[in-house]
Amino acid sequence: MCEVRGTPLSVDEVFAAVQDRAAGGTAVFVGTVRDHDHAREVSGLSYSAHPSVERELRRVMEKVAADFPVRAIAAAHRVGDLEIGDLAVVVAASCPHRAEAFAACRRLIDDLKAEVPIWKQQAFADGEDEWVGAC
Structure with missing residues (x-):
């Protein structure tokens, strides 16, 4: 599973995508929209992505799978407008x-945030906003 989409994410869906009878361990990371950042109240955010986003996400996933004895790997990232508490990203290995x-799961989320062309615009309660680099 390798998806970037504008619809809500499901932990169950990502978890199901990595089920494997030979796996003795499955790790899942869920990133959610929080209500603050650097002592400022966040009212919501929006993610946007470059057209190459799924190709780049797949490349990152393939690197992780090559470096670890992965039985299955999955990643789903949300784009568009999100509210506090919404799932922004779910990855599993x-x-x-x-x-x-x-x-493997840690490396997947870290490399996704560093290398996949997805950007976040945070809206603050005071009416200001800011763009945050790749996420």
């Missing part, structure tokens, strides 16, 4: 052992 699953 299943591996033969838990330590590998944790490491």
